[in-house]
Amino acid sequence: MQSRWIAHLDMDAFYASVELLRYPELKGQPVVIGGRRDHAPRETPQGRSYARLKDYTGRGVITTATYAARAFGVRSGLGLMKAAQLAPDCVLLPVDFPAYRAMSRRFKAAVAEIAPLIEDRGIDEIYIDLSQHARERQGAGHDPLAGLKEVAQEIKNNVRAATGGLSCSIGLAPNKLLAKMASELDKPDGLSLVRPEDLAGRIWPLPVRAINGVGPKAAASLEALGIEHIGELAAADPAWLVERFGASYGRWLHQAAHGQDERPVVTHSEPVSISRETTFERDLDARRDRHELGRILTELCDQLAADLARKGYATRTVGIKLRFEGFRTVTRDLTLAEPVHGAAALLHGARECLKRVQFDARMRLLGVRAGKLVHANEANHEAR
DNA sequence: TCTGGGGTCCTAGGACCC
DNA sequence: TCTGGGGTCCTAGGACCC
Numbered sequence: 001m002q003s004r005w006i007a008h009l010d011m012d013a014f015y016a017s018v019e020l021l022r023y024p025e026l027k028g029q030p031v032v033i034g035g036r037r038d039h040a041p042r043e044t045p046q047g048r049s050y051a052r053l054k055d056y057t058g059r060g061v062i063t064t065a066t067y068a069a070r071a072f073g074v075r076s077g078l079g080l081m082k083a084a085q086l087a088p089d090c091v092l093l094p095v096d097f098p099a100y101r102a103m104s105r106r107f108k109a110a111v112a113e114i115a116p117l118i119e120d121r122g123i124d125e126i127y128i129d130l131s132q133h134a135r136e137r138q139g140a141g142h143d144p145l146a147g148l149k150e151v152a153q154e155i156k157n158n159v160r161a162a163t164g165g166l167s168c169s170i171g172l173a174p175n176k177l178l179a180k181m182a183s184e185l186d187k188p189d190g191l192s193l194v195r196p197e198d199l200a201g202r203i204w205p206l207p208v209r210a211i212n213g214v215g216p217k218a219a220a221s222l223e224a225l226g227i228e229h230i231g232e233l234a235a236a237d238p239a240w241l242v243e244r245f246g247a248s249y250g251r252w253l254h255q256a257a258h259g260q261d262e263r264p265v266v267t268h269s270e271p272v273s274i275s276r277e278t279t280f281e282r283d284l285d286a287r288r289d290r291h292e293l294g295r296i297l298t299e300l301c302d303q304l305a306a307d308l309a310r311k312g313y314a315t316r317t318v319g320i321k322l323r324f325e326g327f328r329t330v331t332r333d334l335t336l337a338e339p340v341h342g343a344a345a346l347l348h349g350a351r352e353c354l355k356r357v358q359f360d361a362r363m364r365l366l367g368v369r370a371g372k373l374v375h376a377n378e379a380n381h382e383a384r
Numbered sequence: 385t386c387t388g389g390g391g392t393c394c395t396a397g398g399a400c401c402c
Numbered sequence: 403t404c405t406g407g408g409g410t411c412c413t414a415g416g417a418c419c420c
Binding site for chain 2: 058059063077248272327
């Protein structure tokens with residue numbers, strides 16, 4: 001039997017499902033989450049009134065869509081104004097991250113009660129190392145993996161009970177790469193297991209984009225080379241892939257197509273950077289709107305300073321990010337001699353960075369970033 | 385009226401040091 | 403008195419993910 005068994009657990013349409021717990025009368029209806037925060041449901045004498053996609057104007061994208069909404073072709077990442085053309089009467093709810101974070105803690109705690117070796121992959125996803133459970137529950141009969149599937153089912157049940165009824169999909173496989181793909185095979189509320197011998201039958205027919213780490217650019221390059229499916233990628237000469245994609249990515253593509261992945265489940269990690277950014281309602285001009293921009297920059301620095309304080313970090317690198325009309329993005333970094341954490345120091349650093357940018361177009365986004373994080377208590381020590 | 389906000393990791397060139 | 407090579411840090415951009 002395999003020495004490692006990894007589960008990938010993915011909450012089904014997470015944000016939308018959390019909202020449906022709050023507004024159960026929307027169950028089964030097309031609903032999307034996204035946009036600004038000014039279209040929350042209103043309580044009227046006639047009952048609750050919801051915003052519809054057709055009522056929305058301005059910038060914003062869909063963060064999550066219910067399965068009923070996906071039937072209209074709306075999906076996360078799609079602009080709200082475009083989505084309105086596909087599904088004008090679809091209900092639109094604003095995002096409520098505090099609610100999703102609270103629910104995230106609940107589902108992760110429910111998993112940890114059964115299997116504590118958890119790697120956090122964001123608000124709605126985790127990897128779980130179930131190797132020990134698989135060994136302990138190894139069946140003697142015709143299905144040695146029955147015990148592993150039982151554990152996964154217990155995790156699903158515990159998550160449902162702890163969240164008030166939310167479903168998730170779990171993929172089981174010998175490594176993270178395959179577990180992630182396995183969890184996609186049977187959504188929503190799925191449970192699927194991929195063994196090494198299932199590779200050719202179940203993984204190779206999938207498009208290369210199904211590999212976690214092959215994005216739109218790599219998929220387009222591969223397609224231009226006549227490679228659309230993982231099976232074709234697996235059949236490609238590894239030396240040829242290295243020639244086309246570089247030593248590192250080329251080798252990785254070959255291994256991924258063959259289902260090879262040795263990455264461990266990492267149960268603890270420190271943040272690398274913390275940032276705040278905002279897209280403006282309308283594009284702003286560096287000169288004409290300089291007061292508005294100054295106000296926004298100050299607010300971002302205030303928020304970032306609060307984030308650093310809450311999480312207990314200081315930073316040695318202050319960075320800014322600008323996005324101009326046309327989506328061209330520019331970043332500038334400044335490394336400081338000593339770590340800082342206060343809003344005034346962040347603002348000063350950000351202003352220094354801004355001096356090195358050429359403003360030849362209107363802006364749509366401004367962001368501030370703290371990189372090279374150090375623990376605040378160690379930073380105090382260094383500062384002395 | 386295209387394209388949010390929060391992240392991670394990789395690459396590549398230049399500075400600087402030994 | 404044409405100047406190698408390695409290591410590390412800094413910066414900028416880009417691909418990718420949730």
